[in-house]
Amino acid sequence: MKNTAITKNIQSALTPNSVLQDLLEGNKRFMSGNTEGADNAALISQTTGGQFPKAVVLSCIDSRVPVETVLDQAIGDIFVARVAGNFENTDILGSLEYSCNVAGSKLILVLGHESCGAVKAACDGVELGNITAMLDNIMPAVRKSANEVDGEANSSNKEFVAKTVENNVRLTIDRIRQKSQILMEMEDNGEIAIVGGVYSLNTGKVEML
Template sequence: MAHISNAIDKKAQDVLTPSGVLKDLLDGNNRFVSNNLNSADNQALVSQTTSGQFPKAVILSCIDSRVPVEIVFDQVIGDVFVARVAGNFENIDILGSMEYSCKVAGSKLVLVLGHESCGAVKAACDGVELGNITAMLDNIMPAVHKSSEEVEGEANSSNKDFVAATVANNVRLTMDRIREKSPILKEMEEQGDIKIVGGVYMLSTGKVEML
């Protein structure tokens, strides 16, 4: 266990690689699972990041309160950008945020993070209609349709295998759409400047399983 008192600066960010950043996040998740988190001098980090930030990654996650992103990857102030929306799907605002994170601010990794037993995914599986939730769930329906072609049994939230498949398909399809809708990020990935990856956080274990 380390004590973190220095925030990432431009010099440190410049030498990071996409693969190295991914390893760093997964190593942090292993520390989280083993209950061996690093400690941090938050006041020092606040002071050092007041005038600027140089995060290593941008993570798109669900709003779920059981998935506190920085904690489950053992990251500190200044380490990661986090975009959150129920169902962890992309939209124009999140795409713009990701483009800023990588093209402008220098982040090396885009991680789409779904999670086990996602309530938004379950609602999409069940065709829930309620206020603005209806339009929100439309973003997850492509994953529901894909799972219905792949998984046997009922295509609703009572089928745990169907829900699990839809969580994973939603992550994969979101990654595909990020590449399709953001020529900036697609080009950066093709040039090796970033990686776009996906994983699923397991509520039952705290483990992030990469797809």
């Protein structure tokens, strides 16, 4: 059972690769049903005065992908930014910059997921209130996938949806690097890594891209 929160010294000793491996090991524990568990009272007490998370995860809002749960992480371990379709915007970029440049996180994980509703809606060109503008962020991935997958370019084509989920993660990572000089320089200097993965609703596994 985890009963010790991450301290500044512990965080400073971590590397981007060690953090990634830790998250993947947590996902393995989740899949096997052998999660660590946590002494939440102890962790709350230890983190009241500050936090030193090892990573920040940009994920979808999907209720079937509770990030801390599927990566077996506890209070104080990771930042999580969530938006339908796990894409970047100015507010998300600022949150990622805070997580890494100010709070010291070593890893950005962009986490898409199988059968993403936002991706399916973008594939179908859904227009509804503010959802329309939101889905515009996913359309570059839709257009890219249309040139890579045979068959109908809509949500009825499972291969098209899966490819769009992957392309959306990859393009989001590209745009994070393009739009944030801070994060690009930190990655170039080896201070952080920016990586992507896709979570399987069927198996509970995070597959890295």
